[in-house]
Amino acid sequence: MMRALPFLIALSLVVPVFGDSGGPDAYGYVWRDSNEPDGPTYSWTDITSTGILIQGLADDNVIGPITMETDHPFYWYSRKNIWIGSNGYVSFTNGNIASPFPTIPTSGGVNDYIAGLTADLNFTGAGNPGQCYLYDDLTQTIVSYVNVPFWTSAAPSYTGSNSFQIVLNKVDSSITIHYQNISGTTQNNDLLIGIESVAGSIGLQHSADIYPASNYAIRFYMPASTDLDIVDATVDYNSTPGSRGRFLSRNGSAFGLITNVLNSGNVDLTNITVQGVVRNLANVTQVTGNGNIAVLNTPSNITVDLNASFTPTTAGIYSYTSTLSGIPNELVTTNNSRTQELVVVDTTLATHALTYAGATDDGVGLGWDGGNGGVGMYLSPPYYPAYASATTVRIVSTLGTAGFSMKVYDDNGPNGSAGTLLDSVTIAPEDVVVGDTTIPLTGTLTIAEGGVYVLWYMNGPNVNIAEDITPPFSLHTYEVLGGTWAEYRDREATDFHIGLQLVQEPVPDIGVSGFFGTAPGQNIEEPITVRTWITNYGTLPASGFTVSYQFADGPIVTAPYTGAAIAPGAEVLFSFPEPFDPDQTTTDDLCAWSDWDLDLSQTNDTTCVSVNAFVGIAERASLRLRLWPNPSTGSVSVEGVPSGPFTVSVIDAFGRTVREERHAASPRALQLDLEGLSTGAYQIQMSTEGVQVRAPLLLVE
Numbered sequence: 001m002m003r004a005l006p007f008l009i010a011l012s013l014v015v016p017v018f019g020d021s022g023g024p025d026a027y028g029y030v031w032r033d034s035n036e037p038d039g040p041t042y043s044w045t046d047i048t049s050t051g052i053l054i055q056g057l058a059d060d061n062v063i064g065p066i067t068m069e070t071d072h073p074f075y076w077y078s079r080k081n082i083w084i085g086s087n088g089y090v091s092f093t094n095g096n097i098a099s100p101f102p103t104i105p106t107s108g109g110v111n112d113y114i115a116g117l118t119a120d121l122n123f124t125g126a127g128n129p130g131q132c133y134l135y136d137d138l139t140q141t142i143v144s145y146v147n148v149p150f151w152t153s154a155a156p157s158y159t160g161s162n163s164f165q166i167v168l169n170k171v172d173s174s175i176t177i178h179y180q181n182i183s184g185t186t187q188n189n190d191l192l193i194g195i196e197s198v199a200g201s202i203g204l205q206h207s208a209d210i211y212p213a214s215n216y217a218i219r220f221y222m223p224a225s226t227d228l229d230i231v232d233a234t235v236d237y238n239s240t241p242g243s244r245g246r247f248l249s250r251n252g253s254a255f256g257l258i259t260n261v262l263n264s265g266n267v268d269l270t271n272i273t274v275q276g277v278v279r280n281l282a283n284v285t286q287v288t289g290n291g292n293i294a295v296l297n298t299p300s301n302i303t304v305d306l307n308a309s310f311t312p313t314t315a316g317i318y319s320y321t322s323t324l325s326g327i328p329n330e331l332v333t334t335n336n337s338r339t340q341e342l343v344v345v346d347t348t349l350a351t352h353a354l355t356y357a358g359a360t361d362d363g364v365g366l367g368w369d370g371g372n373g374g375v376g377m378y379l380s381p382p383y384y385p386a387y388a389s390a391t392t393v394r395i396v397s398t399l400g401t402a403g404f405s406m407k408v409y410d411d412n413g414p415n416g417s418a419g420t421l422l423d424s425v426t427i428a429p430e431d432v433v434v435g436d437t438t439i440p441l442t443g444t445l446t447i448a449e450g451g452v453y454v455l456w457y458m459n460g461p462n463v464n465i466a467e468d469i470t471p472p473f474s475l476h477t478y479e480v481l482g483g484t485w486a487e488y489r490d491r492e493a494t495d496f497h498i499g500l501q502l503v504q505e506p507v508p509d510i511g512v513s514g515f516f517g518t519a520p521g522q523n524i525e526e527p528i529t530v531r532t533w534i535t536n537y538g539t540l541p542a543s544g545f546t547v548s549y550q551f552a553d554g555p556i557v558t559a560p561y562t563g564a565a566i567a568p569g570a571e572v573l574f575s576f577p578e579p580f581d582p583d584q585t586t587t588d589d590l591c592a593w594s595d596w597d598l599d600l601s602q603t604n605d606t607t608c609v610s611v612n613a614f615v616g617i618a619e620r621a622s623l624r625l626r627l628w629p630n631p632s633t634g635s636v637s638v639e640g641v642p643s644g645p646f647t648v649s650v651i652d653a654f655g656r657t658v659r660e661e662r663h664a665a666s667p668r669a670l671q672l673d674l675e676g677l678s679t680g681a682y683q684i685q686m687s688t689e690g691v692q693v694r695a696p697l698l699l700v701e
Contacts, residue, residue: 020032020033020035020036020039021033021036021039022204022206023204024204024223025105025202025203025204026201026202026228027075027076027197027202027223027226027228027230028222028223028225028226028227028228029075029195029204029220029221029222029223030204030220030221030223031204031206031218031219031220031221032218032219032221033216033217033218033219034216034217034218035216039217039219040176040217040218040219041217042178042179042215042216042217043178043217044165044178044180045135045142045144045165045167045178047133047134047135047142047144047165048131048133048144048146050135051133051134051135051142051144052133052134052135053131053132053133054084054132054133054134056484057084057086057123057130057132058086058122058123058124058481058482058483058484058486059086059122059123059124059151059157059481059482059484060086060087060096060098060120060479060481060486060489061085061086061096061481061484061485061486062083062084062085062086062091062094062095062096062486062487063083063084063086064081064082064083064084064091064094065081065082065083065094066081066082066083066084066134066136067080067081068080068081068082068136068141068168069136069137069138070138070139070170071170072141072168072170072173073170073173073222074092074112074173074195074197074222075197075198075199075202075222076197076226076230076265076266077198077266077299079092079112082141082143083095084132084134084143085097085113085118086121086122086123086486087099087101087118087119087120087121088115088116088117088118088119088121088145088148088162088164089113089114089115089116089118090113090114090116090143090166090168091110091112091113091114092112092113092198093110093111093112093113093198094487095109095110095113095487096110096479096486096487096488096489096491097109097110097113097115097118097489098120098479098486098489099119099120099186099187099188099190100188100190101115101118101119101190101191101192101208102192103192103205103208104192104194104195104196104203104204104205104208105196105197105199105200105201105202105203105204105205106196106200106203107199107200107201107332107334107335108200108334108492109200109492111196111197111198111199111200112196112197112198113195113196114166114175114177114194114195115192115193115194115195115196116143116145116164116165116166116177116193117145117162117164117177117179117182117191117193117212118191118192118193119150119162119186119190119191119192120150120151120186120187120190121145121148121149121150121151121162121186122148122149122150122151122152122157122158123148124157124158124481124482124483124484125155125156125157125158125482126156127156128149128156128158129147129149129161130145130146130147130148130149130158131145131146131147131148132144132145132146132148133146138170139169139170139171140167140168140169140170140171141167141168141170142165142166142167142168143165143166144163144164144165145162145163145164145165146163147161147162147163148161148162148163149161149162149184150162150184150185150186150187151186151187152187153369153370157370157372157482159184159185160183160184160185160186161181161183161184162181162182162183162184163179163180163181164177164178164179164180164182164212165177165178165180172222173222174219174220174221174222175195175219175220176217176218176219176220177193177217177218177219178216178217179212179213179214179215179216179217180214180215181214182211182212182213182214183214185211189209189211190209191207191208191209191210191211192205192207192208192209193205193206193207193208193210193212193218194206194207195220198264199230199232199264199265199331199332199335200332200334200335201331201332201334202230202331204220206218229265229266229267229329230264230265230266230267230331231265231267231269231327231328231329231330231331232263232264232265232327232330232331232332232335233261233262233263233264233265233269233272233296233324233327233330233335233336234261234262234264234324234335234336235259235260235261235262235322235323235324235335235336235337235338236260236261236262236301236338237259237260237338238258238259238260238276238320238322238338238339238340239255239258239320239340241260242475243338243339243340243475244340244378244474244475244476245340245341245342245343245356245472245473245474245475245476246340246341246342246343246380246382247343247344247345247354247379247380247381247382248312248342248343248344248345248382249312249344249345249347249382249383250312250313250314250315250344250345250346250347250348251312251313252312252347252382252383254309254310254311254312255278255309255310255311255312255320255342256305256308256309257276257278257287257289257305257306257307257308257309257310257320257322258303258304258305258306259274259276259291259303259304259306259322259338260301260302260303260304261274261293261296261301261302261304261324262299262300262301263296263297263298263299263300263301264299264332264335265298265331266298267298268295268296268297268298269293269295269296269297269298269327270294270295270296271292271293271294271326272292272293272296272324272325272326272327273290273291273292273324273325273326274290274291274292274293274304274306274322274323274324275288275289275290275291275306275322275323275325276288276289276290276291276306276308276320276321276322276323277289277320277321277322277323278310278318278319278320278342279318279319279321280314280316280317280318281316281317281318281358286310286318287308287309287310287311288308289306289307289308289309290306290307290308291304291305291306291307306322310342312342312344314344315344315345315346316343316344317341317342317343317344317356317358317472318341318342318343318344318472319339319340319341319342319471319472320339320340320341320342321337321338321339321340322337322338323336323337324336324337339471339472339473340472341356341472341473341474341475341495342472343355343356345382347382347383347502350503350504350539351389351501351502351503352501352502353392353499353500353501353502354379354381354499354500354501354502355377355379355392355497355498355499355500356377356468356473356474356476356495357394357466357468357495357496357497357498357499358468358470358495360468360470361394361396361466361467361468361469361497362396362466362467362468362469363396364396364397364464364467365395365396365397365464365465365466365467366464366465366467366496367458367461367462367463367464367465368458368481369461370461371402371458371459371460371461371462371463372458372481372482373457373458373479373480373481373482374404374405374455374456374457374458374479374480374481375455375456375465375477375478375479375480375488375496375498376418376453376454376455376456376477376478376479376480376485376496376498377453377454377474377476377477377478377495377496377498377499378411378451378452378453378476378478379451379452379453379454379476379499379500380450380451380452381447381451381500381502384447384448384449385446385447385448385505386446386447386502387444387445387446387447387502387503387504387505387506388408388441388444388445388446388447388452388500388501388502388503389440389441389444389445389501389502389503390438390439390440390441390500390501391406391408391425391438391439391441391454391498391499391500391501392436392437392438392439392497392498392499392500392501393406393436393437393439393456393465393497393498393499394435394436394437394465394466394497395432395433395434395435395437395463395464395465395466396434396464396465396466396467397434397462397463397464398429398432398434398462398463398464399462399463400429400430400432401429401460401461401462402429402432402458402459402460402461402462402463403426403427403428403429403431403432403459403460403463404426404427404432404456404457404458404459404463404465405424405425405426405427405455405456405457405459406424406425406427406439406454406455406456406457407421407423407424407425407454407455407457408421408422408423408424408441408445408452408453408454408455408500409421409422409452409453409455410422410450410452410453411450411451411452411453416450417485418453418455418478418485422445422452423441423442423443423445424442425439425440425441425442426459427439429459429460432463436497438501444503444506444540452500453478453485454498454499454500455478455480456496456498457480465496465497465498466496466497467494467495467496467497468494468495468496468497469493469494471493473491473492473493473494473495474495475491475492476491476495477490477491477494477495477496503539504539505539506538506539506540507537507538507539507540507600507601508538508540508542508596508598508599508600509536509537509538509542509599509600509601509604510534510535510536510537510538510542510545510566510594510596510599510605511534511535511537511593511594511601511604511605511606511607512532512533512534512535512547512592512593512594512605512606512607513532513533513534513535513571513604513607514532514533514607515530515531515532515533515590515592515607515609516531516532516533516573517529517531518530518531518590518609518611519609520609520610520611520653520655521610521611521612521651521655521683521694521696522609522611522612523611523612523614523694524580524582524611524612524613524614525582525614526581526582527579527580527581528579528580529575529576529579529580530549530557530575530576530579530580530590530592531573531574531575531576532547532549532573532574532576532592532607533571533572533573533574534547534561534566534571534572534573534574534594535570535571535604536566536567536568536569536570536571537601537604538568538600539568540568540598541565541566541567541568542565542566542596543561543563543564543565543566544561544596544597545560545561545594545595545596545597545599546558546559546560546561546594546595546596547559547560547561547574547576547592547593547594547595548592548593548594548595549576549580549590549591549592549593550590550591551580551582551588551589551590551591551611551613552584552586552588552589552613554583554584557576557578557580558595559576559577559578561574561594582613582614582615583615584613584615585613585614585615585692586612586613586692587610587611587612587613587651587655587685587692587694588610588611588613589608589609589610589611589655590608590609590610590611591606591607591608592606592607592608593605593606593607610654610655612685612692612694614692625638625639625640625641625684625686625693625694625695626638626639626640626695627639627684627695627697630696630697630698631697631698631699631700632674632697632698632699632700633699633700633701634673634674634675634699635671635672635673635674635675636671636672636674636684636697637669637670637671637672638669638670638671638672638684638686639669639670641663641669641670641686642686642688644688645662645663645664645688646662646663646686646687646688647660647661647662647663647686647687647688648660648661648662648663648670648672648684648685648686648687649684649685649687650672650674650677650682650683650684650685651682651683651684651685651694652680652681652682653680653681653682658677658682659674659677672684674699677699678699679699679700679701680698680699681696681697681698682696682697682698682699683695683696683697684696684697
């Protein structure tokens with residue numbers, strides 16, 4: 001599939017003129033075709049009944065690795081594993097090659113492959129007849145593309161028909177391509193036929209942008225010997241195979257500088273110097289490590305510890321670059337350096353984002369022609385378990401006619417690929433906003449190990465996602481066409497503005513934090529509405545719980561909370577539908593609490609307040625206590641004492657009785673000695689014949 005571009009490119013149609021032979025390349029490979037007297041004979045081998053059907057080929061994707069019975073010699077080395085590309089090539093390394101196709105040879109990008117009929121082929125679309133078969137034995141490996149059409153944006157997304165096969169002969173080390181039938185045209189007549197070595201700078205191109213004839217064959221011949229000394233070493237990977245981006249926790253574990261070096265030539269190497277440097281985006285060096293390889297034979301590789309580590313103390317984007325030097329007369333130097341992206345995340349924040357994209361973008365973005373495609377990022381958190389609450393995306397342009405979907409997949413597919421769909425949210429065309437958008441997941445997602453694939457998928461044309469084209473790059477980018485995932489064709493020069501928002505560990509924790517309108521020491525003489533503050537102490541919205549209250553050892557009143565979910569950190573005032581009507585005259589605690597099955601902490605569920613409950617309001621009305629002096633320094637006169645025997649109690653601010661005396665009836669004022677009590681607020685309580693009355697008192701120095 002072609003990417004939708006903001007401008008058109010005019011290409012002239014190349015007239016198909018074939019020579020009968022070509023080469024040699026720098027190594028000595030030559031090719032001859034079936035028009036040459038001593039060239040190959042076109043001879044199609046039908047493997048549809050003897051081979052195996054390759055499943056999973058679609059539009060712009062790769063299937064592999066497939067292990068052959070025996071190695072196939074290729075240039076100065078041998079390969080045992082192959083990858084089959086939907087765009088008509090067989091590769092000896094994993095990599096997606098898509099239109100526009102590079103000329104051969106080209107250093108950088110995907111190397112080490114055979115372009116049989118490398119064009120924008122397509123195995124998807126209703127009724128698509130395209131199939132691919134593989135036959136393998138001790139002497140040969142055959143890959144046949146049968147009735148595979150070219151991709152087109154018009155429904156049903158394919159046109160034409162192509163049948164060709166690539167034959168790897170392990171006896172004479174030749175490579176033959178048979179073209180049974182070629183019909184139709186591909187986008188921009190973009191075709192490629194040839195072979196390219198692992199070095200990239202060495203390869204042999206048969207043709208570009210020319211359609212081969214039907215009933216035609218091309219054979220590539222390996223030289224019996226070569227005079228070319230391939231002096232070449234490669235930084236195979238940094239940190240781990242693939243050199244893909246890594247997320248690190250700020251103030252977390254140090255990142256050790258590790259590099260793997262491959263002898264990619266045919267000459268033994270000695271005294272290779274290896275240096276590794278971590279820099280921030282301002283190109284300021286954070287740490288440097290060094291190592292030396294005394295001997296590196298061919299073919300072999302070695303992992304080098306550079307005796308240094310990067311301590312991630314500041315959040316941001318960093319690059320780890322390892323470089324080789326000290327190799328005289330090296331054939332290729334473009335592979336002597338490799339950069340890995342490191343992103344330090346401040347995991348102490350309440351929310352923090354996983355994204356490999358920087359602050360800027362190219363201002364153009366990407367959208368697929370026809371609007372039926374998407375791009376994705378693989379994101380693996382720096383700690384476990386991690387809790388994802390939202391995806392993030394930056395849209396660079398939209399005409400408002402198409403929406404998109406954000407999908408999250410588990411990495412439980414074959415070889416860690418996208419597997420189970422975990423979450424999906426669709427954004428309607430009218431809701432698409434140019435710029436950064438945070439899109440909540442349908443529920444908090446727990447990542448216990450590995451990572452997830454986050455996919456932005458177009459639901460129509462003319463909506464573009466932002467691309468970050470400023471290094472370093474994560475190599476975690478994917479293109480998804482017709483539901484099939486493949487590594488993004490420009491993954492070495494692009495990251496997408498796609499991310500995952502993480503939150504701290506989800507804690508369900510609700511509690512009653514206080515009363516509204518009911519104060520300590522309050523007199524309650526008639527029914528009142530009990531109102532309490534409910535606080536969400538956790539990190540998840542709270543709903544579906546009950547709230548209860550009880551006075552002293554009286555009945556428990558319970559009511560469900562039916563309001564909107566309470567956001568983390570928020571509080572809501574709750575009113576009980578059943579009022580509190582005192583049924584005893586006493587001073588005791590009025591308590592309220594919450595009850596939630598999910599609650600992880602019960603220590604903050606309950607709140608209490610000491611109040612004075614009265615029954616028999618008429619009797620109490622005759623009692624009126626007067627205290628003086630108030631404030632008092634040590635003793636106080638009390639007027640309005642009951643006519644009969646009574647008990648006087650002194651109650652502190654915590655509701656505790658700190659002094660109590662019994663007295664006979666007296667018409668005169670009672671002198672109450674408070675010597676020995678601490679300064680502070682108190683209540684003086686008179687009790688007689690089931691009636692209680694209080695008055696406040698303040699003790700001062």
